[in-house]
Amino acid sequence: MLSIKNLGKVYDDGTRALRDVSFDVEDGEFLIIIGLSGSGKSTLLRCINRLVEPTEGHIIWNGTDITTADSKGLRETRRKIGMVFQHFNLVKRSSVLKNVLAGRLGYTAPALSLINKFSDRDVKRAYEVLERAGILNQAHKRADELSGGQQQRVGISRALMQDPEIILADEPVASLDPVLAHSTLSYLEKINQEQKITVLCSLHYLDLVQRYATKVIGLRDGRLVYEGSGDDIRKMTDAEFKQIYGEDAERVHAGPETH
């Protein structure tokens, strides 16, 4: 279980991105974070693996406090938390396989990675993961030769290579078209359900939230303003949704409901 306790973040320039945010995430949850642009979603997600250092509060995961971990402990925590990004953050000129293998870096002896080498087991794993993502035949292409949807699958594959217990996904479908958004999220849902990996995901579109969430939190100006179950949000009308979300809220009217 992951507990966020009174989390706060003030950036160096004085921006208060998070204020006193507290909530719990059960194992196996598909938690969706909603909120206006600038409300602190990315900051919250990055605090969990400390890509952004929180300035207040605690993050307790399975009984240990992530916020106080030393650098070795932090790396061990990070390798158990996969991360998926809006712009995929792949090394564009490297091959798909190399990008996926990078997910094993937290487990690889630095000496080996110095010569750019991974164990045979890792390579075999990478092919398996790519096969499950349906992009095995792209393994030796350069990452930037793939379509957006395929690149995001590479990003998710990289996260899966970490054997993660949690996947943090920061607007994973925001740069994809609606059809790809659905297929990417159902892939995450499949991972969530079959491998019991907890997913924390920020999203913009109400129907995607309603379709995939098992729990929803809403942020506004860095504050937690909404917390509800998936059922709660499915009952919500557009008007109520807009109240937490703001005028930016939009629906996606494309893509099949199930896959």
Add this chain to the structure above:
Amino acid sequence: MNMATDKRKSHNGAAKIPHGIAGIVSLIIPGLGQLIIGEVSRGFILFSSMLSIIVMFIWRIELLAHLQHGIILKFTKALSLKPVFIISMCIGIAGLWLWTAWDAYRIKKIPGYNRLKIFILVITVFFLLGYQIGEINPYKMVTKFPETLKPLSRVLWPWKAAFTHKTDTLSAKAAILSPCGKDTPPPKTQALPDKPYIIADPTCGKLSTMDKDYHLIPGTTLTIKGGNFAPNADTEIWWVDPIGNKFRIRQNGEYIHIKTDSKGSFSMKVIMPYRLMPPSQEGKQIHHIEAIQETQRPGIVINDPLKLAVSRMVETIFMGMIATLFGILFAIPVSFLAARNLMSGSWITKVIYYLTRTIINIIRSIEPLIWALIAVVWVGLGPFAGIIALTFHSVAALTKLYSEAIESIDPGPIEAIKATGANHLQIIIHAVIPQMIPPFISFSIYRWDINVRMSTVIGLVGGGGIGFILIQYIRLLDYRAAGVAVWFIAITVAILDYVSSEIRKRII
């Protein structure tokens, strides 16, 4: 005054000055009229244009008539030298002056007044000046063009200087005493059975001389018989004087030559040529007449210009490569100091950053040719000077390109690799270096391309390579040999262009 101007007046305070006054003021000092009615920038531009035109006009007159004293003398002298220029400038300046006044008078008075015309006039006068300062001469360009055709055709098709046919030379000599009398004439040569021979008859005689009006008085006519030469081939007749000077004999202004018959023999008459022997020359004066036949043989000879061009081209390519290599080696470490994103940490690093940037920009702004001039003074003529010059410029240019590549590195992958639990070293190896290598390689190849190009011209100032021989051939007016060098430069640059763009296409 009409309604329109009245309205304008009430809108614009400056327009209270009457147009007439503005016009008169501008007649005294061009542009001032515009200034006082509120057209500040227009007035300023007109004033400074007018001033610079007049200053430059005076300067041209001074150049034309610097020996004369006094304004009037100078002006009349210049007028006599370049009447068209001086008169058209006077008309232009006077016209402009008047027009400026007219402009000041009209600009506020007439609605929709075309404000562009006066600037067209200003530009025209500047053009007139520029035409004269630049010594532009289309007439010369057209009439002198035919003179360039010969050297141009040699440069474009220089291969005569590069290759020649292999030749066989057949020759035979006969000795002749001049003058007859004092000594015994040499014996007549004999017909030989297997080698070429010539027989002169008689074997002594008088050389051609000149009277005091420089009319040629012909000398003795010799009968020359030759044999065992190549059949049906042209044979040149040469004269060798006692000092050993060898020259072709002319008769009636033409070199004399003869075609052998089908047996390889010939017979002809030759007047002994004019030759002024120094009076100090003593003893027996034995001249020789020589028949020379050059026949082509299958096969070609590669001449010196081609050999030299090849070896210098190789030198050039290596100069470019070594300079690039040194450039890369120095630029990589320096480029980190010149990358803003890496150096924005503390004020010390910021100072280093600005210092590096400044030095690099200064070095880069000085052309490699100038660096070569400095390097020639430093290490002397030759390829090493060229390498130094190119290396200096390459370090600066590459540092700029590399540091920009470092600055434009995508932070996304770094964040992503960090999130997998990788340590610093792993982040650098897996997220930073893969992003840097392609632009580094691409820029390095680009620079290599530039350096080889530059090294072809760096020889012009003594920096070695093919430019070095090119400039020598041009100075010797040996356009064919220069053409060979030019062809090599063109071919190399074309190949290089293709190769480097191919490689870069594949990397990026």
